[in-house]
Amino acid sequence: MEKLYVLYHVEEVDDFRERVKTLGVFDDENKAVKAKKTLMLKPDFVGKDEGFLIDCLELNHTRV
Numbered sequence: 638m639e640k641l642y643v644l645y646h647v648e649e650v651d652d653f654r655e656r657v658k659t660l661g662v663f664d665d666e667n668k669a670v671k672a673k674k675t676l677m678l679k680p681d682f683v684g685k686d687e688g689f690l691i692d693c694l695e696l697n698h699t700r701v
Contacts, residue, residue, distance in 0.1 A: 638695055638696075638698070639664075639695070639696040639697070640664075640693055640694065640695055640696065641662055641663070641664065641693070641694045641695075641696060642662070642663045642664070642665065642666050642668070642669040642691055642692070642693055642694075643659065643661070643662050643663075643669075643691070643692045643694060644659075644660040644661045644662075644663065644669045644672055644673055644676075644689070644690075644691055645657055645658065645659055645660060645689070645690045645691075645692065646658045646660055646676075646682065646685070646688045646689055646690070647688045647690060648685060648688050660672065660676060666691065666693070669691045670691065673689050673691065676689075677689070
């Protein structure tokens, strides 16, 4: 079963809204983690470590 790892950053805008950025799609979890560590050093993400999320998705699979 093939998997994809999607790297997101979620930031609360106010009490009712969130800003979600899709930052990358990877074929290996370690690559996603490495990208996260690199992006955490970028000015747009410094101090916003808690907003990163890596989601694992299975290819050709329906979630029911």
